[in-house]
Amino acid sequence: MNRQVRRVGLMLTIMFIALFAMASSIQxxxxxxxxxxxRNVRASFETYKTQRGVIVVxxxxxxxxxxxxxxxxxxxxxxxxxxxxxxxxxxxxxGSTGIERAMNTYLxxxxxxxxxxxxNALLDGTPVTGAAVELTIxxxxxxxxxxxxxxxxxAVVAIEPATGRILALVSKPTFDANLLASHSFGDVTDAYxxxxxxxxxxxxxxxxxxxxxxxxxxxxxxxxxAALESGNYTVASEFENLSEYQLPGTSTVVKNSSxxxxxxxxxxxxxxxxxxxxxxxxxxxxxxxxxxRIRAQAELMGFGDEVGIPLAVSPSIYPExxxxxQTGLSGFGQFDVRVSPMQMAxxxxxxxxxxxxxxxxxxxTVVASNLNVLSQPQPVVFSSPxxxxxxxxxxxxxxxxxxxxxxxxxxxxxxxxxxKTGTAENGPADPYTLWxxxxxxxxxxxxxxxxxxxxxxxxxxxxxxxxxxxxIAKAVMEAVLK
Amino acid sequence: xxxxxxxSAIPKLIRAVPRSRNFEAMLIFWVAGxxxxxxxxxxxxxxxxxxxxxxxxxxxxxxxxxxxxxxxxRYAVKADGLMLPLSYLLNGLGIAIIYRLDLAELAxxxxxxxxxxxxxxxxxxxxxxxxxxxAVPNHLALRRFPFISGLAAVVLLLLPAAPIIGRTVNxxxxxxxxxxxxxxxGEIAKILLAIFFAGYLVSRQGSLAEIGSRVMGIRxxxxxxxxxxxxxxxxxxxxLVVQRDLGTSILYFGLFLVMIYTATGRGxxxxxxxVMMVTGTLVASRFFDYVERRFDIWLDPLSSAxxxxxxxxxxxxQGFFGMANGDVIGTGLGGGFPQLIPLAESDFIFAAxxxxxxxxxxxxxxxxxxxxxxxGLRIAxxxxxxxxxxxxLGLSFVIGLQVFVVAGGVMGLLPLTGLTTxxxxxGGSSLLANWAIIALLLIISDSSLRSNR
Numbered sequence: 001m002n003r004q005v006r007r008v009g010l011m012l013t014i015m016f017i018a019l020f021a022m023a024s025s026i027q028x029x030x031x032x033x034x035x036x037x038x039r040n041v042r043a044s045f046e047t048y049k050t051q052r053g054v055i056v057v058x059x060x061x062x063x064x065x066x067x068x069x070x071x072x073x074x075x076x077x078x079x080x081x082x083x084x085x086x087x088x089x090x091x092x093x094x095g096s097t098g099i100e101r102a103m104n105t106y107l108x109x110x111x112x113x114x115x116x117x118x119x120n121a122l123l124d125g126t127p128v129t130g131a132a133v134e135l136t137i138x139x140x141x142x143x144x145x146x147x148x149x150x151x152x153x154x155a156v157v158a159i160e161p162a163t164g165r166i167l168a169l170v171s172k173p174t175f176d177a178n179l180l181a182s183h184s185f186g187d188v189t190d191a192y193x194x195x196x197x198x199x200x201x202x203x204x205x206x207x208x209x210x211x212x213x214x215x216x217x218x219x220x221x222x223x224x225x226a227a228l229e230s231g232n233y234t235v236a237s238e239f240e241n242l243s244e245y246q247l248p249g250t251s252t253v254v255k256n257s258s259x260x261x262x263x264x265x266x267x268x269x270x271x272x273x274x275x276x277x278x279x280x281x282x283x284x285x286x287x288x289x290x291x292x293r294i295r296a297q298a299e300l301m302g303f304g305d306e307v308g309i310p311l312a313v314s315p316s317i318y319p320e321x322x323x324x325x326q327t328g329l330s331g332f333g334q335f336d337v338r339v340s341p342m343q344m345a346x347x348x349x350x351x352x353x354x355x356x357x358x359x360x361x362x363x364x365t366v367v368a369s370n371l372n373v374l375s376q377p378q379p380v381v382f383s384s385p386x387x388x389x390x391x392x393x394x395x396x397x398x399x400x401x402x403x404x405x406x407x408x409x410x411x412x413x414x415x416x417x418x419x420k421t422g423t424a425e426n427g428p429a430d431p432y433t434l435w436x437x438x439x440x441x442x443x444x445x446x447x448x449x450x451x452x453x454x455x456x457x458x459x460x461x462x463x464x465x466x467x468x469x470x471x472i473a474k475a476v477m478e479a480v481l482k
Numbered sequence: 483x484x485x486x487x488x489x490s491a492i493p494k495l496i497r498a499v500p501r502s503r504n505f506e507a508m509l510i511f512w513v514a515g516x517x518x519x520x521x522x523x524x525x526x527x528x529x530x531x532x533x534x535x536x537x538x539x540x541x542x543x544x545x546x547x548x549x550x551x552x553x554x555x556r557y558a559v560k561a562d563g564l565m566l567p568l569s570y571l572l573n574g575l576g577i578a579i580i581y582r583l584d585l586a587e588l589a590x591x592x593x594x595x596x597x598x599x600x601x602x603x604x605x606x607x608x609x610x611x612x613x614x615x616x617a618v619p620n621h622l623a624l625r626r627f628p629f630i631s632g633l634a635a636v637v638l639l640l641l642p643a644a645p646i647i648g649r650t651v652n653x654x655x656x657x658x659x660x661x662x663x664x665x666x667x668g669e670i671a672k673i674l675l676a677i678f679f680a681g682y683l684v685s686r687q688g689s690l691a692e693i694g695s696r697v698m699g700i701r702x703x704x705x706x707x708x709x710x711x712x713x714x715x716x717x718x719x720x721x722l723v724v725q726r727d728l729g730t731s732i733l734y735f736g737l738f739l740v741m742i743y744t745a746t747g748r749g750x751x752x753x754x755x756x757v758m759m760v761t762g763t764l765v766a767s768r769f770f771d772y773v774e775r776r777f778d779i780w781l782d783p784l785s786s787a788x789x790x791x792x793x794x795x796x797x798x799x800q801g802f803f804g805m806a807n808g809d810v811i812g813t814g815l816g817g818g819f820p821q822l823i824p825l826a827e828s829d830f831i832f833a834a835x836x837x838x839x840x841x842x843x844x845x846x847x848x849x850x851x852x853x854x855x856x857x858g859l860r861i862a863x864x865x866x867x868x869x870x871x872x873x874x875l876g877l878s879f880v881i882g883l884q885v886f887v888v889a890g891g892v893m894g895l896l897p898l899t900g901l902t903t904x905x906x907x908x909g910g911s912s913l914l915a916n917w918a919i920i921a922l923l924l925i926i927s928d929s930s931l932r933s934n935r
């Protein structure tokens with residue numbers, strides 16, 4: 001029997017060699033793979049040992065890390081839900097989003113700029129503290145936008161056109177980041193589950209990263225820009241004034257939102273068409289210009305670009321390979337034209353800033369715990385999509401649109417407001433998407449505001465951009481100008 | 483008595499205590515030192531201070547190990563000298579890492595603590611082992627009750643499936659008792675089964691080894707001798723179905739195959755048994771969701787579907803992450819995050835140790851197990867009596883196989899099962915069973931050297 005006993009010994013030895021091999025595979029060969037796995041929270045646990053930097057708005061910390069007595073050492077606390085779409089959350093169990101994610105290396109003290117601090121920490125044992133990130137957000141504008149949007153679903157973007165500084169970035173509905181930053185695994189997974197399953201997508205920042213919207217009439221600013229820039233059109237260029245327009249090669253008929261022709265007269269000018277926001281002249285214009293010219297103009301203004309503010313903006317879309325009928329529909333922002341509110345704010349900023357788009361930016365300064373300034377993004381030109389003259393024409397038309405046209409409810413007494421509304425259709429019975437984009441004061445713009453309200457602001461197909469979106473923009477403009 | 487005879491008696495008196503006993507005592511001190519060091523490192527790393535509380539986790543097992551040593555000195559003086567210190571080392575290391583997990587639990591405001599309980603259960607199990615050594619002077623008595631042992635084993639195995647007292651935890655029906663007090667009868671059943679197999683096989687040795695006809699060059703036993711093999715194959719599949727645990731099924735069938743192979747010297751049994759086991763399991767995986775799920779998870783633990791599903795690979799993958807975090811030398815006790823792994827104090831204690839002690843620690847722990855198993859096989863090899871040979875082989879093999887199945891499961895070598903890590907994992911049944919196995923092996927080794935004289 002001893003032969004068998006020795007063989008059993010050999011067999012067990014071989015089985016244990018397999019265990020040795022498996023352990024070596026996990027603990028030596030595959031360590032990098034496992035360490036980089038996004039589900040491995042151990043990597044982030046290392047960062048919990050440092051006190052994460054604060055996020056500052058208007059001189060006050062809105063996101064802080066407080067020492068607590070558990071494994072995770074510091075609890076991330078968010079002061080107000082109105083900043084959630086911007087800051088995102090920093091969760092031990094569900095990853096991170098927003099500024100928390102985009103600025104993580106600074107906030108966690110791991111950026112190369114904090115190298116000497118890290119060395120000091122090694123030498124004298126003082127722990128590294130994350131850098132503070134100050135945002136460009138104007139708390140008054142943010143609050144005004146939040147309050148004015150009320151219970152509606154939608155987003156508000158406000159930009160300082162001369163610098164690209166983002167003054168407000170609101171998205172509703174949103175989430176309470178404190179629930180996701182909790183140190184209780186069960187609470188966080190429950191909260192995350194609730195948010196993720198909510199059909200209103202509260203975790204999404206609609207201003208930059210939601211499902212893109214049909215722009216409707218606000219896209220006419222892009223088409224008008226393309227026309228004026230082409231050199232073949234002026235504000236006085238005339239189109240046949242129809243009450244119905246049959247799209248080329250189809251039986252589909254386009255109407256103006258008034259249901260009749262664009263004012264009186266046989267012919268209608270580009271200026272009138274924009275002020276009154278008529279669809280037929282813009283459909284005709286788009287067909288005449290051709291999709292390539294409009295697309296080129298749109299791309300100069302940022303379509304197809306992620307921008308990076310430093311959060312990524314979902315690239316807006318002007319479709320490829322359209323036929324003439326589809327091109328006609330795209331002339332007033334229908335068919336498959338899709339935009340983010342941030343993109344429309346950039347288009348508007350080009351007009352406000354005499355033809356130059358400054359790159360939108362959320363970061364004002366990044367300051368290390370030893371008060372060294374680590375980063376201070378300077379205003380940079382994003383593009384110069386239109387001439388100063390075109391910008392001037394469009395400004396005039398937008399001012400008229402507020403003063404005498406269809407954007408009247410954005411008007412502020414004693415201030416010249418330039419604006420354009422949009423009431424985009426999403427389907428035969430679906431509620432409209434309501435838009436307003438504009439700036440003030442028209443002669444020396446301090447703020448560009450773009451507002452989008454989903455689901456027709458809750459009143460289906462009865463609301464208009466002027467009725468619902470324009471007053472929200474007005475409130476934000478007043479908050480900035482005050 | 484004359485002066486002369488007294489002086490001549492002195493060398494005899496000294497030799498009466500063999501060197502292995504003194505060596506054992508020395509090793510016990512050494513192991514106690516290692517455990518104290520581990521506990522100190524844990525306290526310094528997590529609490530930043532050393533407290534007297536450390537003694538609660540150190541002194542009781544150390545004292546009990548010394549009591550057991552004293553019992554051996556008194557009643558089984560020629561017993562193997564390495565098994566007690568090796569088992570005590572594993573047991574002590576288990577207590578240390580469980581204490582470390584308790585500290586993490588306390589820091590997170592939790593209340594589920596295991597270390598104190600584990601200390602007393604360990605002491606209890608060691609005292610029971612000492613009692614067995616004291617009360618069973620001759621293990622050959624066990625040979626008289628093979629069928630009673632077998633019957634008792636079957637009853638124990640079926641208990642968890644019984645109404646009222648049976649309990650299902652994490653999908654496996656392996657426990658009896660209430661929430662506060664539960665017991666895994668399967669752990670004890672494995673000892674009874676080894677006794678049963680040893681007794682049965684020794685009596686049937688001849689006929690089972692008889693050469694039947696040759697089929698395609700392989701010597702196949704006579705059909706009637708295959709009966710017990712088939713019976714036991716069905717029995718272990720029944721365990722798989724009733725208890726919903728692949729590990730228990732593999733453990734018992736593996737034990738049976740190795741023991742019948744050793745008794746008969748017919749490799750056929752192992753070959754045929756492995757084929758039957760694999761086929762049976764594959765068929766079961768087609769009919770039973772829980773077996774199929776285990777296989778899915780095993781084949782692709784990292785896929786997000788398996789990772790996110792309830793009862794999926796989350797625990798397994800967290801174990802991988804932990805072990806990978808340990809790298810070669812480990813994070814050091816108290817330096818890692820083993821508390822992130824669900825059930826790190828029991829089913830996944832191997833991964834917890836792998837994280838904090840690293841590959842080096844894993845190699846040492848596995849080597850300690852292997853050494854323990856080798857010592858058991860050495861007893862089987864040198865014992866003159868066939869029953870003792872078979873029993874000691876079976877008992878040592880069952881420890882080795884259990885470690886293989888558990889550690890293999892945690893590291894993704896095998897599908898994950900509900901078996902416990904001998905001596906390390908929190909849990910009384912497992913401690914009691916494994917210390918009882920050590921007691922039996924010690925008795926057999928003692929008798930081996932006595933009869934060899």
